[in-house]
Amino acid sequence: MVVTRTDTLSETPDRIRAAFADAGVGGRLHALDIDSGAGLGVDADESVPTASVHKLCLLVALHDRASNGELDLTEPVDCPPQGRTPGPTGIAAMLDTARLSLRDLAYLMMAVSDNAAADLLLARVGLDAVNRTTARLGLDATRAVHSFGAMLATVKEDAGPAGAGALADPHVVARLRALDPARTNHSTARDMTRLLRAVWRDEACPPEHGAAIRRVMGLQVWPHRLASGFPFDDVHVAGKTGSLPTLRNEVGVVEYPDGGRYAVAVFTRTAQTAGTLPAADAVIGTAARIAVDALRAGRA
Template sequence: MVEERIRRVFAGAGAEGQLHAVPVSVPAPVHGRAGGAGEAGAQPGVREVAVGADDPVVIASIFKVLLVLEFARQVVAGQLDPRERVRVTAADRLGGWGTAGCLDDVELSLRDLAHFAMSVSDNTAADLLLARVGPDTVRLLARELGLERTRIVGGPRDLLESMLAEVGARDEREFAVRYPALPDDRKRRLAVLDPRHTTASTPREITRLLRLVWSDAAGPPEACAFVRDLMIRQVFRHRLASGFPDDVAVAAKTGTLPGLHMEAGVARYPDGACYAIAVFARTRDLAVSRATVDAAIGRAAGIAVGSLRGGGDGR
């Protein structure tokens, strides 16, 4: 069975995994601004590969898909000017890629904040963009799209402050000293690693979000196209994309926390067929970088989509 093959792939990398893969088609209608009520569990007649697809999972930076979608919708509605300038200062920086790792103040547009948040998972850019579009509007968007089990507790800064408070650190420098000294079982109890207490969803709801975006059902077509364009520009190709042939275009968004490795995206084949995939892996090892786990994510995605195509291994 394909699901058992996928479980063996994760186990071989020292991980437990959840996955949902489904062909891209117009999902069940939704209400509200984009249209509403969510589908619970598998839809009759819809081909899918599901491994723990309805289990709650931490989504980390995958939440940025919803964030940028809301930004794009507000732009199309005339509520925001995408050229509005934002100054990123030392007080805004959270560390990491893009503006998050800059040593000096930089100024850029809201549109470029969205670009950095998606292409290099820039946490500072995402945090500033979230402040501009409003956290509550992102939560409302999740409800409107039928993502009833998706919860957004805040942006990257909120999650960082949660970690600092739990560790008893006043700032990132003190955290860098205190965190490594904690026993692993204490690290694993951090709220940011528990889907009951942090930004979370299910693999099935994440593929639903992707299907809505790819079918222009998550908002105005211009907004959906904007999100798709930014996802295809993501620079990280070591997870989902690694499981597919070079002629398959993979538009995706990663997420990473200690012991958590994930990616969600859409694979488009030369014949035009598209498949939404969400893969989440959890390891006992709390290292942020695990090449074997990243490869397993790609391998599992390739097996799942290969099964949907009637073949194997994403071909």
């Protein structure tokens, strides 16, 4: 049987749903050819909690304000250990006072998902500015509700006196406000690919700032989600992950040596509360590869 472009694209969502099911997750996905605008999705307009993926919105807002002359990216920021937003990476995990520029805080926020760096930036940029930037770009389903520290505080409060150990209980996880898009930072898979397309086409910020955003996204250290689907030396993946109990996300751009550029957003949720689920991580790359392969077949 000859498989046409229409057949390939129409069958792709079912293949992606099957991959999600095999990995034991529910998933939302959107993939977009940055240059042609062709796209495909799986429940791409359903609201989802973004977790650390929302750091991308903060990064774009930072450069938006810098491009308007409202702040200087080389401005130094003192980062004392007292009052830092908790986290396992970057200055969040450091013990001593540090001083970093805004742009170096942005690097830590994106490369290792440093929560403390993100909230220091957010204090300078402003939550309202993040929402103004996403609104300007037409991302009507995307909104920042609180800081990353405030989000983590809701997890701690909702877990109760038993602390982190309670997060192994599915009933406790079910009540976490941080997993309810109506009560936390949220977006959709389609909105996130629209944002990525705007960044890669220099429509979100002037070219100098777009290049800076693309550079820092390309420095993310985690290879186990989106990048795992594209294990080729000549294919470049730039992305941002997001994680919370039972939730694993990543949004990013896959660039091929022939010039093809594809924005992909994948949001997953599993009923299993274990912190380490390799199959749930890997399916993000698998689903993204299925989607990108279908879009590339449509180019032929």
